[in-house]
Amino acid sequence: xxxxxxxxxxxxxxxxxxxxxxxxxxxxxxxxxxxxxxxxxxxxxxxxxxxxxxxxxxxxxxxxxxxxxxxxxxxxxxxxxxxxxxxxxxxxxxxxxxxxxxxxxxxxxxxxxxxxxxxxxxxxxxxxxxxxxxxxxxxxxxxxxxxxxxxxxxxxxxxxxxxxxxxxxxxxxxxxxxxxxxxxxxxxxxxxxxxxxxxxxxxxxxxxxxxxxxxxxxxxxxxxxxxxxxxxxxxxxxxxxxxxxxxxxxxxxxxxxxxxxxxxxxxxxxxxxxxxxxxxxxxxxxxxxxxxxxxxxxxxxxxxxxxxxxxxxxxxxxxxxxxxxxxx
Amino acid sequence: xxxxxxxxxxxxxxxxxxxxxxxxxxxxxxxxxxxxxxxxxxxxxxxxxxxxxxxxxxxxxxxxxxxxxxxxxxxxxxxxxxxxxxxxxxxxxxxxxxxxxxxxxxxxxxxxxxxxxxxxxxxxxxxxxxxxxxxxxxxxxxxxxxxxxxxxxxxxxxxxxxxxxxxxxxxxxxxxxxxxxxxxxxxxxxxxxxxxxxxxxxxxxxxxxxxxxxxxxxxxxxxxxxxxxxxxxxxxxxxxxxxxxxxxxxxxxxxxxxxxxxxxxxxxxxxxxxxxxxxxxxxxxxxxxxxxxxxxxxxxxxxxxxxxxxxxxxxxxxxx
Numbered sequence: 342x343x344x345x346x347x348x349x350x351x352x353x354x355x356x357x358x359x360x361x362x363x364x365x366x367x368x369x370x371x372x373x374x375x376x377x378x379x380x381x382x383x384x385x386x387x388x389x390x391x392x393x394x395x396x397x398x399x400x401x402x403x404x405x406x407x408x409x410x411x412x413x414x415x416x417x418x419x420x421x422x423x424x425x426x427x428x429x430x431x432x433x434x435x436x437x438x439x440x441x442x443x444x445x446x447x448x449x450x451x452x453x454x455x456x457x458x459x460x461x462x463x464x465x466x467x468x469x470x471x472x473x474x475x476x477x478x479x480x481x482x483x484x485x486x487x488x489x490x491x492x493x494x495x496x497x498x499x500x501x502x503x504x505x506x507x508x509x510x511x512x513x514x515x516x517x518x519x520x521x522x523x524x525x526x527x528x529x530x531x532x533x534x535x536x537x538x539x540x541x542x543x544x545x546x547x548x549x550x551x552x553x554x555x556x557x558x559x560x561x562x563x564x565x566x567x568x569x570x571x572x573x574x575x576x577x578x579x580x581x582x583x584x585x586x587x588x589x590x591x592x593x594x595x596x597x598x599x600x601x602x603x604x605x606x607x608x609x610x611x612x613x614x615x616x617x618x619x620x621x622x623x624x625x626x627x628x629x630x631x632x633x634x635x636x637x638x639x640x641x642x643x644x645x646x647x648x649x650x651x652x653x654x655x656x657x658x659x660x661x662x663x664x665x666x667x668x669x
Numbered sequence: 670x671x672x673x674x675x676x677x678x679x680x681x682x683x684x685x686x687x688x689x690x691x692x693x694x695x696x697x698x699x700x701x702x703x704x705x706x707x708x709x710x711x712x713x714x715x716x717x718x719x720x721x722x723x724x725x726x727x728x729x730x731x732x733x734x735x736x737x738x739x740x741x742x743x744x745x746x747x748x749x750x751x752x753x754x755x756x757x758x759x760x761x762x763x764x765x766x767x768x769x770x771x772x773x774x775x776x777x778x779x780x781x782x783x784x785x786x787x788x789x790x791x792x793x794x795x796x797x798x799x800x801x802x803x804x805x806x807x808x809x810x811x812x813x814x815x816x817x818x819x820x821x822x823x824x825x826x827x828x829x830x831x832x833x834x835x836x837x838x839x840x841x842x843x844x845x846x847x848x849x850x851x852x853x854x855x856x857x858x859x860x861x862x863x864x865x866x867x868x869x870x871x872x873x874x875x876x877x878x879x880x881x882x883x884x885x886x887x888x889x890x891x892x893x894x895x896x897x898x899x900x901x902x903x904x905x906x907x908x909x910x911x912x913x914x915x916x917x918x919x920x921x922x923x924x925x926x927x928x929x930x931x932x933x934x935x936x937x938x939x940x941x942x943x944x945x946x947x948x949x950x951x952x953x954x955x956x957x958x959x960x961x962x963x964x965x966x967x968x969x970x971x972x973x974x975x976x977x978x979x980x981x982x983x984x985x986x987x988x989x
Binding site (some may be wrong): 387388480492493515522523524525526528530531534549550551552553555556557575576589593594595596597598599600607608611612640 | 710714742823824825826853854855856857858859861862874880881882883884885886907910911917919921922924925926927928929931933934935936937939940942
């Protein structure tokens with residue numbers, strides 16, 4: 342199977358600081374992955390890990406400084422804005438803020454068919470509005486509403502309708518459930534799952550919510566400071582996380598059960614600044630298992646049971662209890 | 670001893686479309702040295718409730734009936750000045766957005782000194798207390814931190830500074846309004862653990878508002894479940910989560926993807942929408958979305974005590 346999206350050694354740098362002391366900040370630091378047709382791939386990480394930047398780079402919204410992005414066999418990182426436009430028909434984006442990503446002055450009916458006008462696609466807009474709204478489970482009454490008259494969940498549905506308007510091959514969804522109540526979260530995820538089956542969509546989901554990933558993604562990548570620390574099939578990553586950061590993230594999810602024993606891996610200190618990346622393994626400053634080698638040598642991503650893990654001492658069989666006292 | 674006791678509280682907002690009945694007959698207690706969680710989805714009245722407690726309801730809002738008794742005083746009938754004297758020393762708050770809680774143009778040290786304006790201590794002594802408090806919330810290099818400004822700290826540290834400021838006067842009750850929602854998962858758990866430690870040390874009570882069921886389960890002794898301005902169920906966290914006796918609580922727990930340990934493509938949801946609180950339905954507030962609705966639900970259900978201390982507002986709840 343040929344991948345629909347191929348990302349190779351992608352790097353994004355930002356220039357920061359005052360004029361005389363400009364510095365390059367590496368937001369995404371050499372990331373490779375691919376997404377197959379019909380597959381859901383999730384990018385997981387905490388704030389500042391570079392997941393949104395990566396998604397924007399894939400979509401051509403963020404210039405890249407090295408590496409390549411290939412979509413349906415075509416390099417897209419070298420295209421100009423104008424050349425990129427026709428490709429966007431096949432590569433739709435759902436932005437983070439469900440209400441904020443809708444123009445407040447347009448009615449829902451116009452919002453869901455905006456893509457037809459932008460790409461000059463001849464269509465009966467009235468019947469398209471009907472088709473799209475019913476696909477996302479909204480009635481035609483909504484066509485006359487403005488975004489401020491929608492609840493968060495409804496606004497998200499409109500966002501989904503906009504994304505799938507022109508039958509894309511790939512949907513990039515940035516935090517599709519952020520800010521939604523749990524009872525509504527499920528609705529949006531079920532909807533995305535259904536559409537994926539029905540339309541054969543490939544999806545790139547960006548989220549910090551691991552529970553969401555568990556249920557929707559086929560494969561996942563965990564990001565830390567702009568790098569992938571662990572990539573692999575979702576099921577396996579969840580059952581036996583190999584990278585200490587993955588294990589810590591998984592254990593940092595309080596479950597709604599007061600009787601669950603909590604063997605938590607707590608991470609000391611804060612996420613380092615991207616301008617002062619730690620030497621060696623970049624996670625060593627917070628890793629409860631860090632040894633001398635981790636402080637000096639950068640770990641390569643190695644293949645372990647169908648996964649790629651960037652760690653010198655990957656955890657076997659999931660999380661061992663961390664050592665009580667860290668030797669320093 | 671009870672620190673805070675709310676009884677049959679009703680809050681009404683005057684709006685263009687008529688009176689909006691935001692809270693209906695809300696009752697619960699916060700006992701001494703306990704952490705009580707309030708959980709509910711958007712629009713359930715969590716924020717209205719804490720604003721009513723703090724005397725910060727918007728202009729068009731009023732407490733129509735009921736009482737909010739805090740250390741023996743009824744906050745519902747206290748004048749602004751008297752409430753202001755309580756806010757800070759006895760009753761303090763941590764909000765969701767740590768940046769919004771700190772003044773960006775004043776150093777942390779000065780802000781922490783300013784909030785001790787009621788104390789007669791000398792400047793240096795106040796600073797010493799600030800440093801001590803910052804150490805307690807595990808801010809590294811606390812003495813230096815006083816000279817720095819809020820933007821120089823990360824989100825998690827800012828929230829810890831806000832917690833330090835809230836606990837500085839050793840209040841009887843700390844109201845924490847979604848204090849960890851804006852934080853990352855790994856920071857969220859450390860912040861919760863910190864709150865737990867501080868609560869035990871200071872011996873205050875905490876009213877913790879969150880929509881995150883996992884956080885509530887982990888932190889709180891008791892839990893109050895709210896839906897559309899009503900308390901539908903309350904009791905000890907173990908009781909309520911272990912034996913949810915209101916259909917809304919049960920459905921809400923089901924919806925949490927964390928409860929589905931098996932991978933599923935079809936996640937449970939609660940179809941339907943919140944009722945319009947300007948035209949509050951006569952009977953059970955959850956009836957329109959409830960899959961166990963009966964004819965009697967057209968009347969307001971009684972508060973049924975499942976076991977002592979565990980109460981559900983539903984006809985289906987049974988005393989054991």
